Amino acid sequence: MPASAQIHQPLYEVKADLFRGLAHPLRIRVLEILSEQVARSYDGDPTDGDAMGGEVGGVPVSDLLQQTGLEASHLSQHLSVLRRNNLVVGERRGSQVFYRLAYPQVADLLAVARVLLREILQTNQDRLTSSESLPAVGNSHRRDRTAR
Template identity: 45%
Template sequence: MPARSRTTEPLYRIKADLFKCLAHPTRIQVLEVLAAAGDEGAPVTRLLEVTGCEASQLSQHLAVLRRSRVVTSSRTGNAVEYWLAEPLVAELLVVARAFLMAGLRPGSEQLRAARELPPLPGASPQAVLDAIAARV
């Protein structure tokens, strides 16, 4: 395998920073809600309801996602709406879920719980999820 060059090292660092940004269950949950909301986005009140977080905690998680440019927001008066910054984020979530589900033991409680999660929108990665669901 070739050694990392000076030109590719920053890309690896950026990618690692992205995965660090995703490294919290609440942030993943927020992203899945936003993926399901599509172009409509989701108000902070909905994200608070779904995550069960305190407003200050959710605000910190959303700040991490904004700094990493994974989500965008818009304020109208006191209401703040959030969206995925890029549709590819939704596909990343689908592929990650498919990858994780593929490793779960058939009939396990985790697999049952994973199947009960709301569906994620996605293009070709959804086919991966469907294939895994049919196999297990």
């Protein structure tokens, strides 16, 4: 890699970092929980009573803990990754820490990803059921690596 890229376009790096922050199932899980909470705060869905969700602003770690069934330190580590990548912010209120998305755009990103994913999955589905064997590319032996 040319040194010039270092100074002028670490942009790819930064963007890649952003995605790297998202590149783990648990972190996605957490972000979706936080997105939901944002969404709920708009239309005031009453189904969460009070025992279940954050109310004022953000979801307490304890909630995330029980919703994910994770070990505390493990979750904490992932939260720290999310924090480092500026995807969430945590705020201490009393003895608990409440997390929320750092920017509403994070939810957008997840939403767009969801759309793309739907396309992808559907296409794959179709390919399977109609078994139309596209020649594709990769020196084409080794077909159907389907399930990654």
